[in-house]
Amino acid sequence: MTARSAVAHIGDVACSGFLFDMDGVVTATARVHERAWTRLFDGFLEERGRGEAPFSADDYLEYVDGRPRVDGVTSFLASRSIEIPHGTPSDPPTAHTVCGLAARKDEMFLHELDEHGVEAFPGTVALIRRLRAAHVAVALVTASRNAVRVLDAAGLTDLFDARVDGLDVDRLSLAGKPEPETYLEAARRLGLDAGTCVVLEDALAGVEAGRRGGFAVVVGVDRTHHADALREAGADVVVPDLSDLEVRFAAA
Numbered sequence: 001m002t003a004r005s006a007v008a009h010i011g012d013v014a015c016s017g018f019l020f021d022m023d024g025v026v027t028a029t030a031r032v033h034e035r036a037w038t039r040l041f042d043g044f045l046e047e048r049g050r051g052e053a054p055f056s057a058d059d060y061l062e063y064v065d066g067r068p069r070v071d072g073v074t075s076f077l078a079s080r081s082i083e084i085p086h087g088t089p090s091d092p093p094t095a096h097t098v099c100g101l102a103a104r105k106d107e108m109f110l111h112e113l114d115e116h117g118v119e120a121f122p123g124t125v126a127l128i129r130r131l132r133a134a135h136v137a138v139a140l141v142t143a144s145r146n147a148v149r150v151l152d153a154a155g156l157t158d159l160f161d162a163r164v165d166g167l168d169v170d171r172l173s174l175a176g177k178p179e180p181e182t183y184l185e186a187a188r189r190l191g192l193d194a195g196t197c198v199v200l201e202d203a204l205a206g207v208e209a210g211r212r213g214g215f216a217v218v219v220g221v222d223r224t225h226h227a228d229a230l231r232e233a234g235a236d237v238v239v240p241d242l243s244d245l246e247v248r249f250a251a252a
């Protein structure tokens, strides 16, 4: 539970906790994931040799973005009616299983990360710093199992009062986004009710999680021109960057 107890307003709504997704909201890593997924699935589809359509930007937004890694593989393969064995988490990246493909994708993602480093979005970092200065609670909620590595690389490790990541999803058997369980767990760790917290998300699955969880406000961050889809998934407010979000501060 956090000692922070102030509120900030979005419109007329008083919010005690701000729950930030990571990839695409805090750090510019959504595109890094998307590139790794595209290499993975295009390679996989080509190996099958059936002339199937390549993995597209829409496939990424619909089936993969925001979901835990293995769920991303399962969800995309199901969309193409492709069935392969699930395998086990210890499968090597060469295995022709769901877990093997997930391991292969992680190799590709980490390689890109090491090569290019991680950038944070200045508008998001500035908002988090204003919230912290005003004693409003902030948490990070990500499906990624690489959260610590990404935050460390961006120099943001100490910015959050609580963190729920892909390792927690496994350890606590939480259902990943689009289910609301990771966001609810973050609110619980802050000692707050979902109805007093804001969810800030760029992924359709994450916005959907915020809507299903009964959070006070769901903010969609539209960096890839999918504002309508974010609204349809349940975003109350859509902004191109969090520097555009109007937040008013007031004592609790």
Ligand SMILES: O=P(O)(O)OC[C@H]1O[C@@H](O)[C@H](O)[C@@H](O)[C@@H]1O
Binding pocket: 022, 023, 030, 033, 034, 064, 065, 066, 067, 068, 069, 072, 106, 109, 142, 143, 144, 145, 146, 147, 166, 203
């Ligand atoms: O593979 P990781 O680092 O555990 O991340 C899992 C997922 O995390 C989400 O935040 C990304 O939107 C997905 O693209 C990614 O697959």
